[in-house]
Amino acid sequence: MIGKLTGVILDKNPPEILLDVAGIGYEILCPMSSFYAMGDEKQLSLYTHLSIKEDAHTLYGFVSKDEKTLFRELIRVNGIGPKVALAILSHLDIVSLMSAVANEDDILLAKTPGIGKKTAQKLIVELKDRLVKLELSNSSNQVIKPSNNPNISKALSALQALGFKAKEAEKMLSVITDYTLSTEELIRQALKNK
Template structure:
């Protein structure tokens, strides 16, 4: 088992990156939250999980221990494999996912990619006790539910802005602030670009 890799990021792809460790390039599959932290040419440490299948050996990496811990919980759930787990990791922050499970919030969980009602119920059933043990005493019980991939015009606006080179972390606050005031993607896009241009 490879616990982590530390090396220079040489390439970044849609769902993975190459990390050069003393001349050996490792392809590491990563969630969107980790991808946003990567810069080509800079050294990065990624906590890793190795998936061994009959046809492939794949390495999954995360920039924080918190993300790694959530991934390990997810792949331990029946019928949730690494690919689905990675999709979940790209769609919601670890603390928001834990809150959704603790509160048995089916509506939030079924918004995640690859998660239907039955899988959401299974996540709650299998993870509730485990997540309770992992939560710190100063945990996020009073924090608002955030970090879920937006839907509707917010989702389309996010896709348009990321295609222009913006990161989701950069634009999501402005989208959330203005989405209730807008009825079309064009209207929301203009408002968000105005906020980004003002430097707020």
């Protein structure tokens, strides 16, 4: 198994990069979140997952170990392959994905290309208990718990409907400490925090 690669980026063509490691060029598929984290760096280390099928050996790369861990949890779900898992991680960051599962927000998950409402519900059922037990190395990934306020997930969906990215909406809501607010009040507060 190839667990981590460090080398020089020869070519970027989302979702694929070509990474030169000691003279060997590895084609690696990465989620868009990893592309954003790479920036303009030429030297790069990626945590990798090797998927072996009859017709191909495919490497998937992630800037953070947490992304790789979530990717592996996603592909354990029946019916979710590596490409769909990559699409999910490209659409939602770690915090948004974990919050969507914890808050049973199938609407947000279904906005991912290749994921329908039934698949989103299946993801929630299969991942809910597993993600709670998951040990992520980045302690800054604070997930909004459903017990705090059920209106938070509604406000998050509303902010995304207004055009905010999942990560941005999550950040706007994370500042709010009063968990008794209604959905409308949460949206108003979040817009003030923009």
